Amino acid sequence: MLKSLRIENFRCFQTFELQQLGLLNLLVGTNNSGKTSLLEAIQLLTSQPGLDTLREVMVSRGEYILDHKRNNGRELDVRHLFYGHEIDVGSRFSIFGRNHNHQESITVFVEQAEWTDTQTRQYNLSRDRDFEDSQQVKLVIEWLVGKENERVKLPLSSFNGLPFRYLDRVRRNSKHLEAKTQFVTASSLKNENMIELFDQIVLTPEEEFVTVALQTIEPNIERIASIGSEPYQFAGSHSGFVVRLADEDQRIPIGSMGDGIWRMLGLTLAIVNAKNGVLLVDEIDTGLHFSAMSDMWKLIWETAKRLNVQVFATTHNSDCWSSLASIASTEHPSPEGITIHRIEKDKPNSIVFTERQIVIAAERGIEVR
């Protein structure tokens, strides 16, 4: 479990620190204060082997370039990851995490390329016109987990882009990376991801748990099933699942049920698939009526404890944090419990409310956001 996180020169943060992290952490702050960037930082630090995460993060923000002229395909516009949106030789960003008994970090920097023959072969540079006539620089990504480190070097194009085709070639093989990280964006998971996650748990005890979670929104739901066959799958739609209701003979497509059910399904599938890992949720209140939020938090908190999932979520919503207070406890605050972190622009660290302070703030009408 992450106890603290420090980042340097990443996105809008020159330096920033999150301390006193708990098992369940809610990040609040004004628009553009960098809450989502913090989730990304945690994701980059804790995510699975390979650079798929980096690609997903950047593509979802539209941070890529299409090089039509050179027919080079898509490139990640990596300068947006760096503070100030500019890179040069020597530019560097780092994300450091401190756990119970070890440190981990990811550092990304730009250096002048001096390619060895092996690397030239590995990346087919000799056949790549782009690198013959460009100022050759490379992006170095260095992971450190405890005492082990790993490093990959990737060539950057003349636009300082990182061509997609290099990303697939990088696979981390550290043993430490058994933990799983799940990221639920504000617009929730895509249906193909949800079906994939559902397949992981179908006919396991966790399937029952998903049903219980959905019942907090719609008590009539008796069962949920995925229907993976193609006619039901349209990218971006709320399709691929049907539910049986207590008072209905026919099965009902989940898309008929409203956004709250879809959100809840996404959250529960994500958390049960993040066992011993990390769940990141952007704008966790999206689609949920305020009356559903206490139940949502109860589910997330109970599951986080049961499956040892560290949760980081963001919100703008007042009901969202005050309903979190309803599951926090003043009498028995757990030492690794619930925290709220307010992110303020240009401050070097977050303002932390401990579990007990969250309850006090809710009772006294102290605004934490």
Add this chain to the structure above:
Amino acid sequence: MADVHPKILLVEGRQDSRVIPELIEANGINWGTRKKPVVYIRDFGGYQKLIDPDVISAELQASGLAVLGIMVDADDNPAGRWQSIRRASLKGIPDIPENLPENGLIHIAPNGIRFGIWMMPDNKMRGMLETFLTYIIPNGNQILWQFAQEVTQEAKSKGSGFIDPHCDKANIYTWLAWQNPPGRQIHQAITERILNPNHPAAQKFVIWFKALYELA
């Protein structure tokens, strides 16, 4: 629902939260509206609920806060009261001074927040809000005030049940009972000038308050 208030005063009880606005407004500061007062007062229903390190540090972390003041009663142990409020503040204000200045504490915390403490009646003597209010009884009313105190003592000897620390309360309510109109509540007595909010003896507090909250 929680609102953002840049200037907040924490007090022990309802009485404090009613009296302070009247006192300050009578000293030339427009208190503003109920929704948007110049200083938002939060009362805690008792000293014990207020002097909690987590309460004070949570208050100090409120979104958009610029100034936090705390007003407590010295009661019968001014030195001990200061120590306990100081200890409770340490979590949020690690560099809080050792001693409470006679003119009230105004301290700029490392994060730029203005932090103040006033201990009723005067940061030094035993007593409470009501003790402070006895200071602002109009000068022309002293004979009656003397008499009110004597009568209260006599009532005590005839079995009146109030406890000794509440002597100042009993005195001032006795005195208020004999004004015109009789028996106004304290904050009304200020508005109606039965008490004199511009009395020189009130000025030390008013100056502290205006300076802490930067009111002109």
